[in-house]
Amino acid sequence: MNETDDFAAGNQHAPDAPAAADATTAVSLRRRTIVQVAAGASLLQVASPFIITARAADAVKIGLDNPLTGTYAAVGKNELAGCQLALEQINAKGGILGRPVELLVEDSTSGDAGTAVQKARKLIERDKVNFLLGNVNSALALAMAQVSNEKGVLHVVPGGHTDAVTGTSCHWNVFRVCNTTQMEANAVTPALIRDAGKKWYYITPDYAFGHTLQSGLEKACAKAGGTKVGADLTPLGTTDFSAYLIKAQAAKPDVIVFLTQGDDMINALKQAVQFGLDKRFHLAGGQQELEALEGLPPEARIGTWVFEWYWNQPGVPHVAEFVAAIKKKTGRVPTARTWMGFVSTWTCALAANGAKSLEAVKMAKALQGMKLPPEVALMPDGAFFRAGQNQLIPNLYVGHAQSQGSAPDDLFKVTQVVKGIDAAGTLEESGCKMTWPA
Structure with missing residues (x-):
């Protein structure tokens, strides 16, 4: 890191300058302390980052x-x-x-x-x-x-x-x-249509990921006979989703599709359940993550989603x-x-x-x-x-969130493993026209 580089530079003093050497040593020791304190602080947050x-x-x-x-x-x-x-x-x-x-x-x-x-x-x-x-x-x-x-x-x-x-x-x-977002959309859409219905309302983060995931889901949904009844773009870091949830409720969809991620996903789903929307609509989406499910109260661990990998794969x-090695390192499942x-x-x-x-x-x-x-x-x-x-x-893992499974951190029930090649589309459909250096 920057402090480490400064520390290394501080040790490059001339051997024939004792006074300068003493001064440099003092500076280096101060820098060493900064590095040690920074490393100690980071250890509190994540295993040896x-x-x-x-x-x-x-x-x-x-x-x-x-x-x-x-x-x-x-x-x-x-x-x-x-x-x-x-x-x-x-x-x-x-x-x-x-x-x-x-x-x-x-x-x-x-x-x-x-x-x-x-x-x-x-x-x-x-x-x-x-x-x-x-x-x-x-x-x-x-x-x-x-x-x-x-x-x-x-x-x-x-x-x-x-x-x-x-x-x-x-x-x-x-x-x-x-x-790709289109792979996720293609993998989860059949289950969403089957389990929840064809009228979808999107709550989407306003940047590249959200835009393309919504576009991919709209495309896959339309192909399966579904329709979009509304959508909202939400800024990254949104904490209050009430205005978006009120609009979604008014549109009377079959599914409210949550495309937010990270803390935004936690806030959006938690508030949706607090408003009782889970009793009237299917709350679901494209990509879901164990990090978000862990951050939700049990009653908000619901809906149909796609996981990109899941730790509970017997056999x-x-x-x-791999699971054991990560648990030994971090204290939790990967x-x-x-x-x-x-x-x-x-x-x-x-x-x-x-x-x-x-x-x-x-x-x-x-x-x-x-x-x-x-x-x-x-x-x-x-x-x-x-x-x-x-x-x-x-592979992609389609299923539904669950409040409790075979273990405290088993929060997703895989109902179908989709082959990636079946969800990916063709190389031509990807739009990639790769050029190589001469």
């Missing part, structure tokens, strides 16, 4: 530019936990190309594209990372992709869903682990071991976000070791069509990066 393994001159560097504060802090921290576990496993298996790997972490914040871009440039230009990871926020992921493409750095997006990342704005160097090889961070970090190692190189073009070529090993994919049908689009094609 900024603790980096001992630096080696030839270490391979992975830079994570993701939210650790704001609306998406919880999901960002869980992606970080997945990255850390993958890093430990990669180093235990000999690192990348026989070199140790370290993780450098920057807080992008939850919604400031300028900050995310600044941190991406810092990681690439000053810290000289070999790989860039991020972002949870789709708009920030798109902005970061412009930087990584300009600099020619392999970039893996763990959790920014808007279609354009691997669609109309695709780049040869940018790969994505989470689903699927390696899942139990979420889909934990899995996304884990897969993203392993993708860096698979790319480099597959290409036998750290040259970005060679690594990107090695990932074309690559199938993840079972111990990384952690799902029934595996997962692969679709060539020509750089989009991971995994």
